[in-house]
Structure formats: C-alpha cells, structure tokens
Amino acid sequence: MSGNNEEASAIVEVRKLVKVFRDFWRRPKVRAVDGIDLEIRRGEIFGLLGPNGSGKSTTIKILLGLLNATSGDVLVFGRKPHDVETKARIGYLPEESYLYNYLTPYETLDFYGRLFDISSSDRADRIGQLLEMTGLKHAATRPVGEFSKGMARRVGLAQALINDPELVILDEPTSGLDPVGCRQVKDLMLALAKRGKTIILSSHLLADVEDVCDRVAILYNGSIRAQGSVNQLLEKRESVRLTMPSLPPDTMKKVLAIVKEKIGKEPDIDHPSMNLEQFFLEVVEKAHRSTSEQSGAAPTEAMAGYLTKE
C-alpha cells in the first residue's frame, strides 16, 4: 500500500485488520475486529453499519489512532493513523460529545482551533460561521455543561469541522438531534462530499445511511458481511416501480389489464406519500417563521462559508 498518489488511490486503506482486547494479564478477552478489509476513496460517503458490538466504533478508533491494531495494515492519507500530518486532515465526531463542560461553545471551538494552529483571524471567522451553521450563536457564551444532548452534539459537530477537514469521521452524528438537526447533518454531509471531502459515517439509523451514503459495509461480530454501493446492495432487479400522475379510472383499468396479462397476476398499486421527516420539517419551518424567541438550537439553513468554498 502506498499513499503517494492520493487523488487516484484510496484515502483510507485497511487490510486484514484485527483487534483483540486483552485483560490485565494480557490474555485475549474479545476479538472486536476480525480481518476487515476496507478501501474508502476521495469524495465518498462511506457508511459503517452493524448492530452493537459489531466492531464499527473500534474500527473508527483504530483509524484515528485511539486504539492500536493487533495485526493488519491501516493507512489514512497513506500514513499511519498516529501521524500528526494525518490528524491535521481529519475531523472527528465521537459517539458521545466528550466536551469540556466548563467551556462555552465559543471557547470550545477556539481551543480546538488552536490545536490545529489556525490563525486567530481565521479562527474567529470560522467559529462565527460554525456557530451560525449549528444554530448556537445565541448560546455561544453559555457553558456546554448546561446544554441538552442535542445542543452539545451540535458543538461536537462544529469542532469536527473547525479545520475544514478532508476526511470527516462521524460516529452516530444524528444521535440526540431533532429531525431538523438530523436533516441539517445529512445535508452537510452531502455538501461536503460534493466538495470532494470524504466522510465515514457510523450509524444505527439505516434510513440516514440510505439517504446519504454512496457505499456501505455491514459488520457483524467484527467481520464485514456485506459491502458495496447502496444502490447495488438494495436494488431488486426482478421488480420495477413506476411513478406517474393519477390516471383516469378507465385508462387505469386498461393499464392494469395489460400488466396482469404480461406478469400473470395483479400488480401492487399504492399512492406515494410524503414521509414523516418531510412533514415534520414543514411544520417546524412554519412555526419558526411565526416565533421570534429561541432558547434551544435555532433552525438554520446556513452552511459555514469556508466549508462550501471550492
């Protein structure tokens, strides 16, 4: 494996990855990851799916250098995960927002911004945009410890983007977020991918993964059981869905008769409906327009400017 030609090669390369957790006496306790192979390319949104304990978070933590692989090869941007150069290009949102409760969102973002050695003017600029994007501008001076889980999650998301990362690793990013926040996160992922950013998403919410991911890997008991593009994995080539405006009853009868004659049975017919997420977003949008005061996270459509720059 080599990382010399990043444009052509994968951003993340994992070969035969094994992680065994050991007890105090170094005796093997759990084989959390068992021979995983992965290749994630630039601009891709890659979903890691699997039930609890399937090895998703362990794999992510190895990619971040928080855990050491027992065996196998892991390269991120062609380098070892512990490499400081590698870390400078990654943004990470953990499954829980491990933030300093005594810091305000502004101080939190300022602190992490300093760790990336971002100049003070750029830092201030980015923090303003991120607070606007996550709807926390009005709560920028309140300690994070006072926040709800969803608000803290937004701060966590903002810190993951402070360095305008090339690779964004999101572990359960929509956990604790309201549907508006979930939609924003999904839109954000799509926008980032459009800019050529690579995203690794680990989630239990299959609908979220289906909405945004280009490719997924399904893990069970530390191994990959299925891997490929979402369309490829979900497509039922033996069936066809036809969506069209409602037809007059006699035309409809004729169409059904022809289809029945060809397939030998009555086809399934239903009316497409708006999904609950779309309905909820419409209601909240209307409510937001009629209210001026806000105590929680404010709904916003703004995307941080520096994240949308080409």
Added chain:
Amino acid sequence: MTRILAIAFLQMRAAIRSRLFASLMAVLVLTVLGLPLTIKGDGTLAGQIKIILYYTLGLSTIILGVATLWASSGAIAQEVESKQIQLVVVKPVRAFEIWLGKWLGLLAMNAVLLFTVGLIVYFLVQWNIRSADTAGRELGVVREELLAGRRLILPRDTLEEEVMERYHAMMNRGMIATNFSREEALSFIRKDLLTEKTVVGSGAVKQWILDVPDFLREAGGEDRPVTLNICFSPVRKGNNTVHGEWRIGTERNPVLFNMATNVSMDGTYKFTVPITRSLIDKIMEGTATGDSHGRTMIVEYRNGSGTDSRTVVFDRKQGIILFIRESGFESNLVRAILVVLCRLALLAAIGLTASTLFSFPVTTFTTFSLLLLPLIIHYYVFLLATDTGSCCAEHQSGIEKESISHKIVERVVKKVDSVVLGPVMKEDPVDRLSEGALVSWGDTAKAVLLVALLYPFLLGLAGVLLFRLRELALPSS
C-alpha cells in the same frame, strides 16, 4: 507553541472554573492571615516575624504541594476517564505538547498563588514592624538578622579526613582488632572524633577554622554587617558558672579580638559577635599571603580559663557560624519563593507522569505514597550515619551490616539521597528565609536547572513515552 499554550490555558481555565483556584486562594489567605494569630510566639518582634515567615510560608507550601499533586494526578487521568482526551489526541497534537501544556498550566496556577502568598507575607511583615512597640535595638536586630539574606560561613569540616588519618595511624600501630571490619572501625573513630569536636571540657581549648571569602573585604559596613553567631549548651553538672575566653584572629595573629563570657544558666546559650570593618581588615591583612589554606579566620574558645568550669557542648552544625549580609529581605523572599515554585514544578511533573499511566485514584495514591519515599530514604541514611558500629546498635537499628545485599542497598540509597534527593531537599528555602540566611541566586539557578527543568524533563520524557504507548479508547479506560 500555540498548541502547548492552548492546553496550558485550558488547564488554568479548568482550575478557575472548577473553583479549585478560588478555594486554594481562600485557604492560603486564611492561612497566612490566621496562622500568626493561633501560634504563640516568644513575645518578641523577632519571634513574631519568624512565625510569619516560617509557619505561614511553610504551611502554604505544604497546602500548595498537596493541591499540586492532587491536581496533576487528575490532569490527564481524569480526562482519559471522561474520554475528553480522545477529542484532543485526534487533533495534530504531540504527546509531549499535552504533557508540557498541562505542566505549564499547573505551574502558572502555582506561580500566581505562591506570589500572592509572598506578597501578603511581605506586607504582613512590614505591618508588624511598623506597628511593633519595640525599642530601636530589637528592631535593628530584626532588620539585620531576620529581614536579610545573609551568607553562612561554617567552620572547615575535616571530620572525614581526620577519621581516615586516625584509622590509618591506628592500623599502623596494630590498635584495631582483627575481628573488626573497616566500616566498624571507621564508625567507632567517627563517633570519638565527633565527641572531641563538639565537647569542650573544663580548661580545654577548642579552635574553629573558617575559610573567609574574598568578598568579606567589602563587607562589614552598615549596609553589609558581618556577625559571628555562637551557640553552645553547658552540660548540667553542679551550679558552676561557665567562664569562657574567646579569641578571634588569624594563623599569624591569633588575637585580633578577644572577649570573655560568663554563663550560669542551663539550656542553650546563643550570642552574636559583630565583626567590625576594622577587624575584617585585620583578618584580610593577616592572611593576605603565604597561607596555604587561603584566607582563614580562627575562632578559639578556652573553657574555664584555668578555673573550675562546666563542660560545654557545641552544636556541630550551628555552634559557630559567620553571617555576612548579602542581600535585602525583598530579593531573598523572591528567591525563596522561586525555589519553592521549582519544587512545586517537580511535584506537578511527578503527578502528571503518574497520571499518564494510571487511573485518577491510583495516580493519587501512588504520588502521595511517593512523597513518603524521600522520608524513608532520609531516615535510612540517618540510621546509617548515627549507627555507632556496636553490635547492640546494629541490632537496634535493624541493619545487618555483614550481608553483601545490605552493602549494595546502602550504597544505592546513599547515592539516591545525595545525588537525586539532595538538590531537592537539602536546603529548605523557607527555613533559610526565616533564619535570615541567604537564598542565593546560585541556589535559585540550581533549583531552576535541576529541580524545575532537569528532573521534570526526565519525568516528562517517561510520561510522554507511557502516554504514547497507552491506548486511550480501551473499553475499560
């Protein structure tokens, strides 16, 4: 540097927002202001000043030491447990930047607290002096002896050379029994010599040789007074008065100054002899050339001057001391605080390094236990030093001298005590300050280089290595 400073500021912010800083400040201010009210002094201004300097500054140092050890023990360990460290280490931060940032944060917090204590102590001393209802002489003594940085010149210590000299002489004369080991014989001789050096019987004469530095030539004026402090205890035996005759001079001219003392009380007797400018000139003149030992001042004590007198015992360390004023109180206080700060820096390094490896409770237990280690080593070395060499004493001290393992342990412990612990524990800056003894810039520089830089650097190196090896997202961490 941005990253190190960011972590240092975060550490300070954590201390401030968690109210640790405010609580410590309150406790320290209460200690400094309240302690002098609770300790009964000897009623003199000097006694009161000593209490302020020794007890308040000493207790503040202990409080800060405990707080530093506790805070540093949690600085990394608690963040590992709460997983906050995970968001830091996934950023482009090196392990040494985390360690150094945390250490600097703790150091800055200590510096602010310690210098605040120093400032309060300073104003408290000034207030006590201004409001004291004392005669001018006592005030003068306080200013000259306590509120000063005085260099100590101790008599030449030739004990070990004399021990060896006597040992070889006795060996040549076949006076040492064959069943005695070398160490046992040396121990006996050392004990005898110590007695000879500190005990002056009736009618006996005792001499101390002090190597005087060149800068003594510039001292002796009003701004840099020089004094000879004498401390001895008459042995309780009858009601005789202790008559003594003192001479100060040089090898060529042994009587440049003489005086007599008559002491009838029991206990410890202390007095001060001012060494005037003219006497200094004579001493420097008298030893200007041809003295193989450089410039020397000879102090001689004749006990009893021919009459029946009581035996007196001189403290080996404090019996005779020549004090030369080198600096004012303010700069001495600053240097003493700097040395204390160096020690706190070392404690912070110990706690931080332990916290890279263990959980917070284990780190706290380990670091506080480590504090006992120097005391144990000191006690062990003390036992070895006071061991008389007799069979009974060996068994009492529990030290079996014959085994090789004991010899190895003894050598290692002595080495650790002198090389590692010596620079940290040898001179207590608070003790020196309260005695009006100089905490020199040399001592301060040594403390900065060794205690605040070299030792923390070595500890930091170990801490960084351990931190790099540690997996920070293990299910148990």
